[in-house]
Amino acid sequence: MSRILLCLAILTGLVAGGHAFAQPYPNRPVRIVVPYPAGQGTDVAARYLAQQLARNIGQNVIVENRPGAAGNIGTQFVAKTPADGYTLLMGTNATHAAAPFLFVSPGFDPEADFDPIALTGVLPMAILTTPANPIDNLAKLVAAAKAKPDAINVAVTTTTSRSTLEMIRQLAGAPLFPVLYKGSGQSVTDLIGGQVDFMVDTVASVRGQVTSGKLKALAITSLAASELLPGVKSVAEQGVPNFLIVGWNVLFAPRGTPPEAIRLLSTEMVKIMAQPETRERMLTLGVDPQAASGAELAAFLRSEREKWGRLIKAMNIKPE
Numbered sequence: 001m002s003r004i005l006l007c008l009a010i011l012t013g014l015v016a017g018g019h020a021f022a023q024p025y026p027n028r029p030v031r032i033v034v035p036y037p038a039g040q041g042t043d044v045a046a047r048y049l050a051q052q053l054a055r056n057i058g059q060n061v062i063v064e065n066r067p068g069a070a071g072n073i074g075t076q077f078v079a080k081t082p083a084d085g086y087t088l089l090m091g092t093n094a095t096h097a098a099a100p101f102l103f104v105s106p107g108f109d110p111e112a113d114f115d116p117i118a119l120t121g122v123l124p125m126a127i128l129t130t131p132a133n134p135i136d137n138l139a140k141l142v143a144a145a146k147a148k149p150d151a152i153n154v155a156v157t158t159t160t161s162r163s164t165l166e167m168i169r170q171l172a173g174a175p176l177f178p179v180l181y182k183g184s185g186q187s188v189t190d191l192i193g194g195q196v197d198f199m200v201d202t203v204a205s206v207r208g209q210v211t212s213g214k215l216k217a218l219a220i221t222s223l224a225a226s227e228l229l230p231g232v233k234s235v236a237e238q239g240v241p242n243f244l245i246v247g248w249n250v251l252f253a254p255r256g257t258p259p260e261a262i263r264l265l266s267t268e269m270v271k272i273m274a275q276p277e278t279r280e281r282m283l284t285l286g287v288d289p290q291a292a293s294g295a296e297l298a299a300f301l302r303s304e305r306e307k308w309g310r311l312i313k314a315m316n317i318k319p320e
Helices: 002-021 041-057 069-079 092-100 138-147 160-170 184-192 203-211 258-275 276-285 292-317
Strands: 029-034 061-065 087-090 113-127 152-154 177-180 198-202 217-220 246-256
Touching: 002 092, 029 041, 029 069, 041 061, 041 087, 041 138, 041 152, 041 198, 041 203, 041 246, 041 258, 061 092, 061 184, 069 113, 087 092, 087 113, 087 217, 087 292, 092 160, 092 246, 092 292, 113 203, 113 258, 113 292, 138 152, 138 217, 152 160, 160 177, 160 184, 160 198, 160 292, 184 198, 198 203, 203 217, 203 276, 246 292
Parallel strands: 029 061, 029 087, 152 177, 152 198
Antiparallel strands: 087 246, 113 198, 113 217, 113 246
């Protein structure tokens, strides 16, 4: 009898364990890695979307910052994590379009190592200075730079901001001097404190300082003026025709993540992006809320990799 009872106990345990193992995804918290410092545009948007996703899937969604090496450190980390749907990456044009052309070995393959889930937003850049600076538009900045070649320094924080500055330098003939920063926080502090003259960063990172009057925006890098920065003309509208350079955020999973997890996450993210309150909140954060998934997203990513490859080669941008 004792042997029979023991066998029944073992069988019961195995069955219970099997049911526990087969619980539908997700059955524990999900982590989204942001490969940039806290407070930058991608981080701010990711934290808001994580709250909405947690509500939709019934599990906590935690944002974890793993900055460094232009986003490569956090991206490489996610590429090597188990493909179980519980560790995701908020990737960007820097990590998944520019990196292969900037670095000999970034430590990951944007195509081979990741499954795209959903596009979550587009992030225009802004050219900024302090309110006390008499320069208040792009033409005056270009004129000042030509009058004092390489004397005007500009803080840049990401691959996108560096690329923006290089395009302005070359297309507008403005000899501006780039100063590299690891994050938006210190560059904003130094701009306000007078250590640098100008700054290029995402609207998402600096919109609060602009609306509060601490910083002044000279131009935005969307093709036309945007409701993200009312009253600020685009670079294209200020004498550099067809100028367009924006960042973007896409939620990724490590390649090989179960298809049912990808489908669920993609479906829920598209639902979230379609909500009017999401659009309103994302605009407040400085992000143009745009959504795409499936074949549309795959085509977008292919196009972006080609575009950034051409841009980096044409501008001869090198990693620092």
